Amino acid sequence: MKKKNNMKAWLYLLPAILFLGVFMVYPLIDVCIYSLEESYAADGTVASIGLGNFRDVLCDKFFIQALKNTFILVIITVPLSTGLSLLIALGLSSIKTVKKAFQTIYFLPYVTNTLAVGLVFMYLFDKTDRTSGLVNMLLGTDIDFIDGEYWMKMLVTSLYTVWIVMPFKILILTSALASVNQDYYKAAKVDGASSARIFRKITLPMISPTVFYLIITGFIGAFKAYSDEVALFGSKLNVAGMNTIVGYVYDMLYDQPGGGDFGNASAAALILFAIVFTITVINLRFSRNKVQYM
Amino acid sequence: MIEKKNARLSRVLIYFFLVIWAVIVLFPFYWMVMTSVKKTSAYDSELTPKMIAEEPTLENYENAFKFREGTQGKEGSLGRYFINTIIFTVVTTGLMMLVIVPAAFAFARLQFYGKKALFALFLSLMMIPSELVIITNYATVVGLGMNKGNMTYLGLILPSVTSVFYIYLLKENFEAIPDELYNAARVDGTSDLKYLLKVMVPISQPTIVTIVILKVIECWNSFVWPRLILQGNKPYYLVSNGIQSIRENGFGRQDVPAMMAAVVLVSLPLIVLFLVFRDKIMAGVSRGGTKG
């Protein structure tokens, strides 16, 4: 009876185990092996093993550029989007009429195709021979956002990234704000606390676990930026100088002679993982000291 | 009196701020729709962009569909991309349900040796970013020839038919169903499989629908993995790859209104899906969905 039950359970799990084994566990081991294979002999066997791939990647100017771009993006977009969505969530939670309509609108970017809408952004900012584009027209400027200066391109990228990541954050923060027990507010009002004080002393501590959750997932997400950049600048990101770490990994596999440079791609992916992992651990450490868990 | 005035002022400011953000969110959508109905010649002669189309037309939509790219025999077209994406989305989502429902059931309901260890392993896989495994998966798929001919569909689909997160979500849901129901069914001679299909799945229907919708959104927007394994294999492009390809090599460069028509067509299905299942999607996402 017991044995039969064991068998049955594993049977139910078999498909999941099979797929996860082939497409998750095995690749995980394999990527570490790839990253150490420095060079191959003519017959395809491994000729030497070492940290050469990591050295190659870290010395590659395109990788350094990608690393720099990714870090700048993270540093700009994570605080900006978290702060802005907190403001919007606070605004939403203080109104009653048409609240639902606002929520619906704000969520729209979540369900849109990143590539498609990114293209629209590109046209809005794009300056061509014929016209300087809608944004330039509204601002009264004549800036080339898409093919021009580095910081202008970074500006557009940051704006688009913020636009894309806001829905998730607004949604999570709105429900966090709604779940704060209203009695705290009543008590504070009776005690005569000002709204600024209520926000600082009650609201913020109560939702701080959610804010930190958003910061952590925001960091992780922003470090993996890629398709937003493709949408804006096309797939030749190295040429545009706007590549990201993930983009660098993909470029190592895409359109390469011999099917791709697996060693360098693996090394770059592992470096990315190490960065994300470190930053997450630091975040968790920090939040453990600061966050009030209710 | 002063206080009342202040309250009203702050109310106005809040609404003003909320409306501004709503405009920022909506404007790109407005712009793509508006551009998509402008005559190409009219668009090209605008020296400053116009907010309203003067002679609205649907011919751009026609043009977007008429367009073919790629070499003879390896052609791609917008219609084809749509069909590919629908096949990809339906099969991936269907297969995923077949994989995750039994797995969640085993974790939630069955007792077996090694359950705790296996579940811990599953949970730890949740932390692994896809970027780390995609390199080997690419090698695997190419090695198995799943980037050629109709095998390409398998290459597109198979790596994304499991989701540890959804197994976890469903398991939590299954566990909330009281034990008595299971015992009642056992006394009545119900097999485990029948219990799963006739009792657990219907009771968990809200969660299952949420998972399906979230997966459909994810599939519809897939870009990076298909791009990697397709590498110019145009007949199998999904809509995201199609958009990118049209923009870089196709009519996107000359005919912006037609490009925008394509963009509208690609965006529309998910927006409709969202407006229909608004509450389910938002509840599902707030329970732990993330973008992509």
Added chain:
Amino acid sequence: MKVVLENLTKRFPSRNKKGEDVIAVNNFNFEIPDGQLIGLLGPSGCGKSTTLNLISGLETPTSGKIYFGDEDVTNLPPEARGVGLVFQNYALYPHLTVEENIIFPLQNLKGDKKMTKEAMHDKAVETAKLVQIDGLMERKPKELSGGQQQRVAIARALVKIPRVLLLDEPLSNLDARLRLQTREELRRIQRDTGVTTIFVTHDQEEAMSISDLIIVMKDGVVHQIGKPQDVYDEPANLFVAQFLGTPQINVFEGRIQGGKVWIGNEAVLDVPGKADRDVWVGIRPEGFIPDENGPFTCKMDRVEVMGRDVSVVSTHEKMTGKSIRSIVSAENKFKPGQEAVRFSLKPYKVFLFDRESEERV
């Protein structure tokens, strides 16, 4: 169908690693005659529900055997035993209508027992009529009251004509008025169907009022089996005596000495021929007769009027409870401010238990 339990034992492994196994059911031996309504009675945590689960087959015994009639069902899975089970919280499938819930067990039948859709429908309607819910067939469980849900659960258990019907605390989720009504209903349904029925309860009044036989258990051990009145009149030990009856039996520290029962320094009753020893003296509330010359003196506390009877609350230095409660006819008059009250005792309402073993003397 006769149900026989033979040396039935169920151990659960201990929660902590060092501790001993928990014995939920300890060496049960009893036989339940065919067609009777049996109340399995005991305080919570005494192993009642485990016993029920063993009979239904949801759990397998550590040792011992279970027979339905002459058939050994010990190793049969639940579905092969032909039992109907009603859960305390009813366990109705929330997504199915009343009719679909009742039909559910029938859809599992295989082979030559397989039924057509019409036959299943007819059977469901017939069973629903029996429990008087045939007007609610299209409703979902959440649209029903507690009592109606209970009936659906019973109908679902009865529809496949079980050999044994098991009910786990069937009345505890109902309010007091409904409980009385449903009690009668349960009795009627059992009579009408003639199915051997075992129900578990911690409410002694419930068990006494409708059962043909009651089984009193505690800590996994059967303490007494018998007809409700017999068990009440002749409790086998102190626990059974205390568990049955409201108000509870009054228990005193006492001793047998020279053929008399002594409580404190009063000889309250003659027990010729019994050996001297320390005992617990249990006296049912209705065993007291107010008698100015009675042998038993208690300190008067108060008199509670209940109409036909009065309840005299008094105290005694040898009592084990907080007070002594005696039910006497209202015709007895008590003076206000009376300090002591004297009783003579009805011998058949007085039970003596050994001080050590707590067994009946």
